[in-house]
Amino acid sequence: MTQTTSSGEGLGETTYAELREIAARYPEARSGLLPMLHLVQSVEGRITPEGIEACADILDISAADVSGVATFYTMYKRKPVGDYHVGVCTNTLCAVMGGDEIFSRLKDHLDVGNDETTDRRPGDRASVTLEHLECNAACDYAPVMMVNWEFMDNMTPSSATQLVDDLRAGAEVHSTRGPRVVTWREAARGLAGFPDGLADEGPSAGPPSLVGLGIARERGWTAPVAPREHHQDPGLDRADPARAVPQGRGQEMAAAQESDDSVVESAMVEEKSGTTTTAAEKGDAS
Numbered sequence: 001m002t003q004t005t006s007s008g009e010g011l012g013e014t015t016y017a018e019l020r021e022i023a024a025r026y027p028e029a030r031s032g033l034l035p036m037l038h039l040v041q042s043v044e045g046r047i048t049p050e051g052i053e054a055c056a057d058i059l060d061i062s063a064a065d066v067s068g069v070a071t072f073y074t075m076y077k078r079k080p081v082g083d084y085h086v087g088v089c090t091n092t093l094c095a096v097m098g099g100d101e102i103f104s105r106l107k108d109h110l111d112v113g114n115d116e117t118t119d120r121r122p123g124d125r126a127s128v129t130l131e132h133l134e135c136n137a138a139c140d141y142a143p144v145m146m147v148n149w150e151f152m153d154n155m156t157p158s159s160a161t162q163l164v165d166d167l168r169a170g171a172e173v174h175s176t177r178g179p180r181v182v183t184w185r186e187a188a189r190g191l192a193g194f195p196d197g198l199a200d201e202g203p204s205a206g207p208p209s210l211v212g213l214g215i216a217r218e219r220g221w222t223a224p225v226a227p228r229e230h231h232q233d234p235g236l237d238r239a240d241p242a243r244a245v246p247q248g249r250g251q252e253m254a255a256a257q258e259s260d261d262s263v264v265e266s267a268m269v270e271e272k273s274g275t276t277t278t279a280a281e282k283g284d285a286s
Ligand code: FES
Pocket: 089, 090, 091, 092, 093, 094, 095, 134, 135, 136, 137, 138, 139, 140, 142, 144
């Protein structure tokens, strides 16, 4: 097992200790495999054979098991990724809204194909890996791009080329939803569960995503109560949906409803004002 340095040649002792730390978070250690693989990527920029062996050893599973997971999920890369992974959604809705055109423009602009990384030109401070992505579940902001898994909403070919130019030049770039974009390796470390302090940046949901919820609220629509056989909680009473909320959970659900309402209210204020300032922030300011 390679275990040399943490500077690109082997994972290093610190990383092995952190991999064990992740595994220890879970009642079943193998539940930690996904964040462990993200940690490997944060150190080596991709999933390496050593990373696979390390995860397998720590979790006491086979390398084939680990490899099967690493090759199934598209967030894990077997080839080195540049400083910034730039994804363009070319699934149906984004494609027709301009995603295909954006992807085509970026391939020409960067002179790379799908899943390829730019060379560093004189003056470049970062490299970019371009990849077309399947639906990012952000269709209401189509066409959508992602940089190291941060959303870039309502993109155009010109905003896309400006974005990659800024990334290569080393400029500070923010998601259209607010958070500062970090490097591929930094983002991978965050996904491994090591806080980067950015978790609370940006809104949890924007106005277009909440339109349906707002309509439901206006019309008094609610989700049907699930039948009892879908619950494991013996405190539920199927005969009387009103009593389907076990004691003690009613307050939690009321709080959740209140929270939903405040999110919708915030989003509506944002939409009216045309800014990203939330209602709470406006309240604070007034
Ligand atoms: S089709 Fe692009 S986010 Fe859904």
